[in-house]
Amino acid sequence: MSSSFTTASPSVAGVTHHSADVNGTTLHYVSAGDTGSPILLVHGWPESWWAFHDVIPLLATTHRVFAVDLRGFGDSAVADGAHDLTTMAEDLHQLIAHLGVGPVHVTCQDISGGPVFAFAATHPDDVLSLTGVETTLPGYGWEMLADVRNGGSWHVGFLAAPGVAELFLSGHERTMLDWAVSAMTTVPGAVTEADLDEFARTYARPGGWLGTQELYRSSLTGGDQMRTLAGSRPLTVPVLAVDGINAPFTEQTMRQVAEDVTAVTIPDVGHFVAQEAPAAFASTVGDFIDRVDGGR
Numbered sequence: 001m002s003s004s005f006t007t008a009s010p011s012v013a014g015v016t017h018h019s020a021d022v023n024g025t026t027l028h029y030v031s032a033g034d035t036g037s038p039i040l041l042v043h044g045w046p047e048s049w050w051a052f053h054d055v056i057p058l059l060a061t062t063h064r065v066f067a068v069d070l071r072g073f074g075d076s077a078v079a080d081g082a083h084d085l086t087t088m089a090e091d092l093h094q095l096i097a098h099l100g101v102g103p104v105h106v107t108c109q110d111i112s113g114g115p116v117f118a119f120a121a122t123h124p125d126d127v128l129s130l131t132g133v134e135t136t137l138p139g140y141g142w143e144m145l146a147d148v149r150n151g152g153s154w155h156v157g158f159l160a161a162p163g164v165a166e167l168f169l170s171g172h173e174r175t176m177l178d179w180a181v182s183a184m185t186t187v188p189g190a191v192t193e194a195d196l197d198e199f200a201r202t203y204a205r206p207g208g209w210l211g212t213q214e215l216y217r218s219s220l221t222g223g224d225q226m227r228t229l230a231g232s233r234p235l236t237v238p239v240l241a242v243d244g245i246n247a248p249f250t251e252q253t254m255r256q257v258a259e260d261v262t263a264v265t266i267p268d269v270g271h272f273v274a275q276e277a278p279a280a281f282a283s284t285v286g287d288f289i290d291r292v293d294g295g296r
Contacts, residue, residue, distance in 0.1 A: 007075050009198060012053050014060060017075075022094035023087070025079035029068040029095070033060030037128065037293050038101040039285075041067040042092070044110020044135070045159075045212055046180050047272075048074030050198050051109065055274050058282035063289070066104075068095060070112065072211020074202045083214035085138075085222060089118035096126045105289045107131040109274065114138055114219050114226065117257065121233040129292045131240040131285050134271050136253040137230070139223030146220060155180070160216035165209035173200040173208075184271035186245060191275050230257040238262070240288045244269040244276070262288065 005017035005028055015032045030049050039059055043051045049067040059065045069076035071091055072083045081087065092115065096102040105128045108116035113135030120127045136142045146156035155176075159165050169176050177199055181191045202208060235258035241251040243265045251263035264284050269276040 005075070008201060009050060009075070010053075010194065012056065014057055015053070020095055020098045022098050023091045024081050025071045025091065026077040027068055027071065027091060027095055028075035029066055030056070031064070031066050032056050033062075033064045036063035037289065038064045038066065038099075038104045039289065040092070040096070040104045040106045041065065042070065042106065042108045042112040042116050043067070043073070044108075044112050045215075046177055046199055046203070047109070048199060048202050050074070050195065051272070051274050054278035055282045055285075058279065059286055062286070063105075064101065066099065066101070068092070069202075070115065070211055070215070072207070072214065076211075078205075078207035078210050083211050084218035085114040085215055086118060086218070086225075088112075088115035088215065089122060092116070092119040093123045093126055096123075102126045103128045105129045105131070105292070107133065107285060108135055109133040110135055110271070111215055111219060113253075114142070114222065115215070117235075118226070118229060120235055120237070121229050121257075124233070124236065127237050128296075129238045129240065129289060130235060130258070131242060131288065132250050132254055133242040133273050133281075134244055134246055135250050137226050137257065138219045138221075139225075139227040139230075140253045140256055141249070142219055143223060153183075156216060156220070159209070159212050160220055162213065162217075165213055166207075169203070169209065171204075173203040177203075181272070184245075185276055186268065186270035187276040190277075191272060195275065234259060236260070238288075238292045240264065240285070242266060242273060242281075242284060244273045245271055264288075 005019045239258040241254040241263045247265040
């Protein structure tokens with residue numbers, strides 16, 4: 001059974017904190033709402049469940065909502081074992097079994113696309129629909145993000161290099177987060193100082209960069225494995241591709257790995273869609289999920 005969890009996160013009305021011992025680690029997650037089909041929200045980088053703190057109460061009016069910290073992120077444990085995307089995918093499967101709420105509508109953002117797609121493809125009975133937000137997959141364009149010669153960003157290789165983030169960012173977590181937000185958002189003030197403090201708190205703990213390091217490393221090296229998985233198990237559940245500033249990046253990826261794709265661009269937002277436009281995010285995702293539920 002899940003146990004309650006004490007966290008230093010700011011409180012959010014109606015949102016409760018829990019921990020679950022699954023797959024050799026301890027995951028922190030939050031929950032809200034007590035009616036409707038279940039939704040699982042999975043954050044990207046440099047985030048935690050907190051990326052959805054404004055979205056969760058909106059979705060929870062009509063759905064049971066869960067948001068998890070991936071292993072090595074947020075308040076989830078920095079496990080002794082692997083932190084790669086395949087292991088994180090299995091974490092999600094075991095979390096759904098632990099909660100006893102499956103199948104779920106799962107939403108991924110940014111770099112969590114890899115773990116979430118692998119979870120959905122490997123465990124299709126766990127999934128009602130998949131929403132990808134500003135995301136792509138290894139083997140389908142993700143590697144371009146590291147190609148600095150062709151518009152990629154320096155931070156991908158930096159974060160993937162073993163021990164480098166821990167060495168250079170210890171005590172300077174906010175510096176990295178301030179850069180990421182300034183580079184990737186278009187709505188001024190959408191990611192607040194309090195938000196940045198909350199993210200920095202989790203990265204500043206011992207081993208706080210390990211989840212990031214290993215997820216980036218496995219994403220850079222996992223293209224062949226992902227193409228094999230997607231080729232043998234394309235998604236058959238409805239998929240929503242949500243893009244902001246990088247449109248149509250998510251749509252292009254999802255149309256290669258899924259059979260039933262709806263694409264939406266939320267205008268005038270950057271990469272952190274859930275924080276830059278929480279009402280539009282919740283409305284877009286909620287309307288899609290309601291259509292899927294209505295068609296079942």
